Amino acid sequence: MVRIFNSLTRQKEDFEPLEDGKVKMYVCGPTVYNYIHIGNARPAIAFDTVRRYLEYKGYTVNYVSNFTDVDDKLIKASIELKEEVPVIADRFIDAFFEDTGALNVKRATEHPRVMDHMDDIIKFIKVLVDKGHAYESDGDVYFKTRSFDEYGKLSHQSVDDLKVGARIESGEKKEDPLDFVLWKQAKEGEIKWDSPWGAGRPGWHIECSVMARRHLGDTIDIHAGGQDLTFPHHENEIAQSECMTDATFANYWMHNGYINIDNEKMSKSLGNFILVHDIIKEIDPNVLRFFMISVHYRNPINYNRELVEAAAAGLERIQSSYHQAKERLETSVGSGDDGLYRSIIDEKIAAFERHMDDDFNTANAITVWHELATELNKYMRGATTDKEVLEAFVDAFDMFSEVLGVRLVREEILLDEEIEALIEERNTARANRDFARADEIRDSLKEQGIVLEDTKEGVRFRRG
Numbered sequence: 001m002v003r004i005f006n007s008l009t010r011q012k013e014d015f016e017p018l019e020d021g022k023v024k025m026y027v028c029g030p031t032v033y034n035y036i037h038i039g040n041a042r043p044a045i046a047f048d049t050v051r052r053y054l055e056y057k058g059y060t061v062n063y064v065s066n067f068t069d070v071d072d073k074l075i076k077a078s079i080e081l082k083e084e085v086p087v088i089a090d091r092f093i094d095a096f097f098e099d100t101g102a103l104n105v106k107r108a109t110e111h112p113r114v115m116d117h118m119d120d121i122i123k124f125i126k127v128l129v130d131k132g133h134a135y136e137s138d139g140d141v142y143f144k145t146r147s148f149d150e151y152g153k154l155s156h157q158s159v160d161d162l163k164v165g166a167r168i169e170s171g172e173k174k175e176d177p178l179d180f181v182l183w184k185q186a187k188e189g190e191i192k193w194d195s196p197w198g199a200g201r202p203g204w205h206i207e208c209s210v211m212a213r214r215h216l217g218d219t220i221d222i223h224a225g226g227q228d229l230t231f232p233h234h235e236n237e238i239a240q241s242e243c244m245t246d247a248t249f250a251n252y253w254m255h256n257g258y259i260n261i262d263n264e265k266m267s268k269s270l271g272n273f274i275l276v277h278d279i280i281k282e283i284d285p286n287v288l289r290f291f292m293i294s295v296h297y298r299n300p301i302n303y304n305r306e307l308v309e310a311a312a313a314g315l316e317r318i319q320s321s322y323h324q325a326k327e328r329l330e331t332s333v334g335s336g337d338d339g340l341y342r343s344i345i346d347e348k349i350a351a352f353e354r355h356m357d358d359d360f361n362t363a364n365a366i367t368v369w370h371e372l373a374t375e376l377n378k379y380m381r382g383a384t385t386d387k388e389v390l391e392a393f394v395d396a397f398d399m400f401s402e403v404l405g406v407r408l409v410r411e412e413i414l415l416d417e418e419i420e421a422l423i424e425e426r427n428t429a430r431a432n433r434d435f436a437r438a439d440e441i442r443d444s445l446k447e448q449g450i451v452l453e454d455t456k457e458g459v460r461f462r463r464g
């Protein structure tokens with residue numbers, strides 16, 4: 001039985017989906033005005049792993065993750081880049097698939113976009129207005145927060161707690177500082193859609209309520225996202241959806257923890273903002289994924305080079321055992337092994353499942369994977385290896401790899417230092433008139449997409 005820590009009740013609960021064997025899951029996706037940073041990569045990887053494990057357990061998972069392709073950041077980018085909003089959104093959606101694909105994140109069953117749901121959004125807001133949960137104010141529409149008695153249930157705060165410190169800024173058109181925007185009047189020159197309240201665009205929170213309902217129905221099983229979205233985003237999604245449908249919006253709420261960079265918060269002003277697009281040129285994305293899931297999804301991750309290198313070494317060890325076993329398999333035959341190792345393998349598989357059942361504890365699951373590698377190495381040091389036992393080891397490794405989304409086939413991605421070392425070696429070879437070796441190095445780098453260029457400052461490389 002899978003148990004999930006539900007942010008709503010703050011405890012682990014048995015996972016019982018609405019419909020036997022089927023899971024309806026919604027994960028808040030990125031705003032597509034830039035490449036994703038490693039903070040966005042974490043929920044993508046964490047909840048992809050949840051999905052993979054649920055699929056392993058036999059569930060059919062309907063996984064929906066949205067793209068926010070209309071919002072203030074996109075409008076700002078559109079002005080700065082002198083490009084239309086949809087052009088920018090298309091570009092960064094392509095980049096999102098490229099980057100998450102490198103991280104071995106499966107495509108969602110559906111990736112809905114806000115722009116394709118304007119009619120649904122307007123209808124949804126209209127119902128909220130008609131039911132007295134929202135009101136129009138000079139071209140904007142606001143949600144009347146106090147009209148929802150259970151407001152604050154996800155973030156565990158009462159409306160009265162929230163009231164302290166909340167105030168209406170000058171120029172705001174809302175009646176109560178706790179109210180939030182559902183529809184925003186367009187400013188001159190901004191992208192806009194017609195609505196009963198005039199030309200404008202939706203607020204951020206309403207998008208997810210509408211797209212979750214459109215693609216998954218009134219009640220979903222799992223709603224997931226980053227911890228920073230709990231309040232106000234998810235709290236507001238609950239308020240909108242439950243006022244609209246009078247049904248429970250989501251039965252299980254899952255939130256992943258933060259990522260710090262060298263123990264500091266990631267921010268543009270600190271200059272430690274890491275884009276996945278850039279970092280995977282230096283770090284094997286497979287290692288990045290392995291590193292991220294080596295921490296339980298609810299715990300914070302501290303990202304730094306040493307820890308990533310330690311993860312790389314750990315993965316390397318697992319991969320090396322796997323490859324040796326595959327090689328051995330080619331020459332092994334069945335020898336009627338006593339079954340000791342078979343029972344060890346079964347035990348490790350059971351332990352792996354136990355940890356994954358326990359709120360997807362990938363950190364402990366990886367420990368089990370290391371233990372299995374240790375057992376495999378021990379087995380291969382013995383005098384004979386039985387074909388079927390080796391196959392059982394390989395199958396277990398394949399299963400762990402599939403569930404965790406970590407590839408066992410090593411893709412050689414050279415680090416900058418390794419390239420520099422090869423360039424140095426090539427320079428020496430050339431100085432010694434060993435042109436064969438020099439050419440060999442250039443060609444092998446070229447095969448891996450690295451182009452050498454002779455410049456005044458010496459040989460430089462670029463990734464082609």
Ligand SMILES: [Zn+2]
Pocket residue numbers: 027028029208225233237
């Ligand atoms: Zn959302």
